[in-house]
Amino acid sequence: MAACPYGARRFNWAEPKVDAAAINPDTHWLGNRPRPKGVVEKCTWCIQRTRQGRYPACVEVCPAGARKFGNLLDPQSEIRAVIERKRILILKAELNTLPKFYFFYGT
Numbered sequence: 833m834a835a836c837p838y839g840a841r842r843f844n845w846a847e848p849k850v851d852a853a854a855i856n857p858d859t860h861w862l863g864n865r866p867r868p869k870g871v872v873e874k875c876t877w878c879i880q881r882t883r884q885g886r887y888p889a890c891v892e893v894c895p896a897g898a899r900k901f902g903n904l905l906d907p908q909s910e911i912r913a914v915i916e917r918k919r920i921l922i923l924k925a926e927l928n929t930l931p932k933f934y935f936f937y938g939t
Contacts, residue, residue, distance in 0.1 A: 833872055838889055840875040844868065877901065904932065 833841040878888035902911035918936040
């Protein structure tokens with residue numbers, strides 16, 4: 833939460849108050865609805881950008897290219913190439929929650 837430079841993840845210390853005009857209508861129905869007090873706002877991977885065929889902001893501006901994003905079902909996608917060619921770590925894979933967030937390392 834603390835590492836997100838875009839404020840996409842933050843703790844709600846108080847009841848959120850958002851004007852109807854400030855809510856983005858181009859996101860999914862939970863994507864721009866503030867969570868109640870005591871809950872962390874979730875990252876939506878910039879769904880308003882990905883629906884337009886763009887990368888999430890954090891992926892697009894990463895100066896080192898350390899973040900990858902894409903369609904795991906597309907055999908031609910960059911993310912599939914990374915998963916097939918790099919060493920991959922999946923946190924808590926033994927819990928069988930089928931996460932779709934992978935850590936990769938190596939050359």
